[in-house]
Amino acid sequence: MTRTIPLAAGIVALDTRMAGLDELVAAYLVPGANPAVVETGPATVATNVVAGLESLGISREDVAFLVVSHIHLDHAGGAGDLIRAFPNATLIVHRAGAPHMADPSRLMASAQRVFGPALDTLFGSLAPVPAERLRAVDPGDRVDLGGGRSLEVVDATGHAKHHMALLDSESGALFVGDALGVFMPEAGVLRPATPPPEFDLEAALATLERFRERQPAALYLSHFGPAPAGRDLIAEAEERLVRFAEIVRGAMRETTDLDVLARRLEEGTAPDYAGVRERPDLLAKFETLNAFRSSAAGYLRYFQQHGLAP
Numbered sequence: 001m002t003r004t005i006p007l008a009a010g011i012v013a014l015d016t017r018m019a020g021l022d023e024l025v026a027a028y029l030v031p032g033a034n035p036a037v038v039e040t041g042p043a044t045v046a047t048n049v050v051a052g053l054e055s056l057g058i059s060r061e062d063v064a065f066l067v068v069s070h071i072h073l074d075h076a077g078g079a080g081d082l083i084r085a086f087p088n089a090t091l092i093v094h095r096a097g098a099p100h101m102a103d104p105s106r107l108m109a110s111a112q113r114v115f116g117p118a119l120d121t122l123f124g125s126l127a128p129v130p131a132e133r134l135r136a137v138d139p140g141d142r143v144d145l146g147g148g149r150s151l152e153v154v155d156a157t158g159h160a161k162h163h164m165a166l167l168d169s170e171s172g173a174l175f176v177g178d179a180l181g182v183f184m185p186e187a188g189v190l191r192p193a194t195p196p197p198e199f200d201l202e203a204a205l206a207t208l209e210r211f212r213e214r215q216p217a218a219l220y221l222s223h224f225g226p227a228p229a230g231r232d233l234i235a236e237a238e239e240r241l242v243r244f245a246e247i248v249r250g251a252m253r254e255t256t257d258l259d260v261l262a263r264r265l266e267e268g269t270a271p272d273y274a275g276v277r278e279r280p281d282l283l284a285k286f287e288t289l290n291a292f293r294s295s296a297a298g299y300l301r302y303f304q305q306h307g308l309a310p
């Protein structure tokens with residue numbers, strides 16, 4: 001049974017249970033005359049998404065749009081399978097990511113290099129999406145859900161060049177993808193998501209400023225769920241992106257060895273995890289999606305490419 005979590009204005013979060021782990025990867029139903037599903041989760045959980053929607057009374061024929069914040073496999077890996085499962089759906093994807101959805105061979109080859117044998121159990125294989133079922137979008141474009149409701153594409157680069165957020169006209173909620181990082185509700189800790197090769201610190205900070213200007217009524221994270229009331233996750237994300245940068249850049253004065261940089265990041269942020277030290281399962285979940293090594297590698301590449309290496 002796929003767990004569903006009702007949110008504002010008919011929006012429902014679905015826990016896709018990627019790799020059997022709960023509260024790690026969310027998909028969202030946004031209702032309307034033409035309903036949209038925001039994020040597909042990886043291919044390994046496509047059947048969970050279908051079952052979750054069915055439990056909400058959404059049949060396979062009903063789904064009009066699949067919208068992905070970006071093409072990483074934990075967000076879009078199920079798109080090929082779901083586009084087959086939902087015969088009337090169109091996939092909405094950032095223009096820079098669209099070619100990889102039609103032909104995922106390069107994306108899958110690079111994922112294979114990064115994840116190795118874990119690729120199959122974590123994400124599975126992204127099936128190609130037929131070009132006629134794909135719509136490439138740019139910031140400012142709108143996805144029309146009918147009845148006056150729409151999702152506006154908001155520029156949200158930083159995590160990747162093809163990353164976008166979606167602003168719901170009805171609720172004012174913003175689907176932020178990975179722009180804020182990974183927030184695990186049970187842990188109560190936000191960790192920036194800064195993977196190579198496209199992480200861009202300046203762009204990520206500009207995206208957070210853009211989010212603040214839009215004054216969203218709620219922030220819905222792909223990992224995982226709504227930002228809790230009383231927490232300013234935009235400010236927390238800014239503070240952490242800057243702090244991570246200082247730690248990695250400081251360590252780069254001595255070495256560019258990734259293992260060392262990752263260890264410094266882990267040591268330097270240890271106080272953030274003081275409340276969950278007794279919960280190795282939660283720490284392992286962070287590492288599954290968003291390892292310190294990946295964060296360190298993203299910053300290292302960013303600093304080197306921008307001539308900012310000390």
Ligand SMILES: [Zn+2]
Pocket residue numbers: 072074075178222223
């Ligand atoms: Zn992600």
